[in-house]
Amino acid sequence: MKTITIDDIEYKICPQPDGKLLLKPTEIFNIIRLEDINKFDFSNSTILFCEVEKRCLIKNRYKSVLNYIYELIDDGVKIIKNSILNIKTTKRNDSGFTYNEKLGISVQGVDSNKCIYEIMKQCIYNDIKLDIKIELANRDVVSINIYTLGD
Numbered sequence: 001m002k003t004i005t006i007d008d009i010e011y012k013i014c015p016q017p018d019g020k021l022l023l024k025p026t027e028i029f030n031i032i033r034l035e036d037i038n039k040f041d042f043s044n045s046t047i048l049f050c051e052v053e054k055r056c057l058i059k060n061r062y063k064s065v066l067n068y069i070y071e072l073i074d075d076g077v078k079i080i081k082n083s084i085l086n087i088k089t090t091k092r093n094d095s096g097f098t099y100n101e102k103l104g105i106s107v108q109g110v111d112s113n114k115c116i117y118e119i120m121k122q123c124i125y126n127d128i129k130l131d132i133k134i135e136l137a138n139r140d141v142v143s144i145n146i147y148t149l150g151d
Contacts, residue, residue, distance in 0.1 A: 031144045034120050042112040044137040051131040052123075062115040065132070067100070069119060073126050076103040082125040085110060085118055120144060 014022040031037055047060035052068055059065075073079055080087050085107055091099045092106035099106045110118070116134070123130040123146040130146040 028141045028143055031120075031142060032146075034117070034124060037117050037120055037144075040136060040142055042116050042134065042136065042142075045112060045142075046135045047132060048135050048141070049131070049133040051129075053129050062112050062119070063109065066115055066119050066122075069122050069126075069128060069130075070100065070103060070107075072128055073122065074103070076100075076105040078126065079103065079105065079122065082122055083118060084114065084121065116144075120146065 014024055016022050029040070031040075042062075047062070047065070050057045050060050050065055052065065053072065057065060057068060070079055076089065080089075086097075087108070088097065088106040089104060090106060091101075093099050096109040097106040098109065119130070119132075122128065128146065130144060132144045134142045134144070136142060
């Protein structure tokens with residue numbers, strides 16, 4: 001019997017009732033506009049790849065990506081001005097808030113849907129390049145590309 005390797009990002013492996021496996025091409029959705037993000041459910045999704053300002057991030061959690069973007073912006077006022085999140089200018093480490101001493105802001109945690117929206121919005125409004133690929137719970141892949149004005 002010959003063994004073959006299947007790229008599980010390019011194809012979904014769908015077990016059939018008769019025990020056979022059906023390969024279906026993974027649908028890849030490209031998002032370039034902020035309003036298109038609401039068409040998808042990012043609950044239980046996985047970040048497959050993330051590059052911010054041409055730097056590949058290793059910790060691929062939504063909160064880690066957002067914190068990295070906040071650190072790039074390096075201005076609590078600019079972050080608050082463009083944010084959809086609950087942000088306080090006081091030191092809070094309760095009720096889901098995490099304090100960022102460098103920026104002087106406390107940000108309340110959110111679900112993955114709201115976090116990816118915040119990531120995109122901050123990148124758009126602060127001219128930060130973003131390339132991220134996310135596998136949704138249904139195994140479809142969403143590709144988000146935000147380019148800076150210089151690109």
